[in-house]
Amino acid sequence: MKTTQRPGWTPSRLREHREAHGLTLEAAGERLRQAAGRHGLSVPAANFQTLWGHEHGSIYPGPHYRRAYCLLYQATEPELGFRPPLPGEIRKAEIVISDLPPPADPAADNAAAQVIEEAFTKVSVGGIEPGDSPQALLRNRVVDAWRRRHGGGSPKPILVLVGGYAGSGKTEFARFLSDITGWAFLDKDSLTRCIVERLLVSLGGDPHDRHTDLYLKEVRPLEYRCLMETAWDNLHVGTSTILAAPFIAELKDEAWFARLENRCTARGIDVAAIWVRCDAESMREYIEFRGASRDVWKLDNWQQYIDGLAVDTSPSTTHLTIDNRLGAAISLADQTREALKRILS
Structure with a gap:
């Protein structure tokens, strides 16, 4: 799915958050799986290829991935660039x-x-x-x-x-x-x-x-x-x-x-x-x-x-x-x- 199909999607925000946490793609994938596991979320693979696709706009993260990212980086969906913020x-x-x-x-x-x-x-x-x-x-x-x-x-x-x-x-x-x-x-x-x-x-x-x-x-x-x-x-x-x-x-x-x-x-x-x-x-x-x-x-x-x-x-x-x-x-x-x-x- 391309970036243009998701208004407000800014994939580079994910990379910025990952780098701010000092994580490689492999380490971020491991932490993402751990966060998902604690909350019963399904994040199939969560390998570096998948995360790379999320960060470069070739793959829009599904709902469980987005929730896991929010938990991992302690941020909201707008802060992670998944969408524009709602009014208020x-x-x-x-x-x-x-x-x-x-x-x-x-x-x-x-x-x-x-x-x-x-x-x-x-x-x-x-x-x-x-x-x-x-x-x-x-x-x-x-x-x-x-x-x-x-x-x-x-x-x-x-x-x-x-x-x-x-x-x-x-x-x-x-x-x-x-x-x-x-x-x-x-x-x-x-x-x-x-x-x-x-x-x-x-x-x-x-x-x-x-x-x-x-x-x-x-x-x-x-x-x-x-x-x-x-x-x-x-x-x-x-x-x-x-x-x-x-x-x-x-x-x-x-x-x-x-x-x-x-x-x-x-x-x-x-x-x-x-x-x-x-x-x-x-x-x-x-x-x-x-x-x-x-x-x-x-x-x-x-x-x-x-x-x-x-x-x-x-x-x-x-x-x-x-x-x-x-x-x-x-x-x-x-x-x-x-x-x-x-x-x-």
């Missing part, structure tokens, strides 16, 4: 998580809480409103969960729905949220995919169908029911739970969400909805990258599919909207994990 992204980056001073041991918990608060503020569309806003309350619960894991915090459980379109980054963000809170993490596809595929076949359909009435009316309701019932099993024993699923129809349905809130309130459970917003090009890139059979129809009918999405808006029931355009929020989540490891090691 430079301003948000004024507080650089990797530059937080290593605190003394008694202050480690407070430093970790500060890192988490900054990360949530940076990735949120419009920032976090002060006071008792839904965004501030959810962020406080996340920080509270961190403190609870270290001897403090409230025992009241919370149910968090993390929704978004295919390829938006919702699963990665939900996993990040679970990492820092210790809350149970349930992904719809991991929990129900094999059952869904078998049920579609038994009904005479395509196991990878996610768009016809057969799936939408006969199978999808059961899929979400399984997900929600599993969440209730956790919540009934006091375990806070994060659910990762599109939740497109559910979060648009104010009556559905009101019933959920009422059910949670009756059982002493908090509930919050997070919407992960992403741009169409980045979603397509990730969908192509993961190569899942259930995405074949989307890719074959991309314009029809994308025309049916409202990528620039959030459902009315959303408490917090995460700005993951061009993968910005997931990149920051990776760096937040690294910062927490440094603070608490």
Whole structure:
């Protein structure tokens, strides 16, 4: 892929960062594989030929490579020349998580809480409103969960729905949220995919169908029911739970969400909805990258599919909207994990 096909791509920035770290191509490849391994990222080869191609503009790095580079060089995608910054992204980056001073041991918990608060503020569309806003309350619960894991915090459980379109980054963000809170993490596809595929076949359909009435009316309701019932099993024993699923129809349905809130309130459970917003090009890139059979129809009918999405808006029931355009929020989540490891090691 040529440089001219990626507006704002400046491949030479990668070489500048590598040389500033005093790394050869071979050494950078080794460090890149190590960074990827710590975070479960796939960077096939990562040899000097691949890195040379990235630095000279003949190969545009895929999503996992870009995340690994950001971790390796402790920089953002715009700083590494992968793309132009989003509006406000430079301003948000004024507080650089990797530059937080290593605190003394008694202050480690407070430093970790500060890192988490900054990360949530940076990735949120419009920032976090002060006071008792839904965004501030959810962020406080996340920080509270961190403190609870270290001897403090409230025992009241919370149910968090993390929704978004295919390829938006919702699963990665939900996993990040679970990492820092210790809350149970349930992904719809991991929990129900094999059952869904078998049920579609038994009904005479395509196991990878996610768009016809057969799936939408006969199978999808059961899929979400399984997900929600599993969440209730956790919540009934006091375990806070994060659910990762599109939740497109559910979060648009104010009556559905009101019933959920009422059910949670009756059982002493908090509930919050997070919407992960992403741009169409980045979603397509990730969908192509993961190569899942259930995405074949989307890719074959991309314009029809994308025309049916409202990528620039959030459902009315959303408490917090995460700005993951061009993968910005997931990149920051990776760096937040690294910062927490440094603070608490």
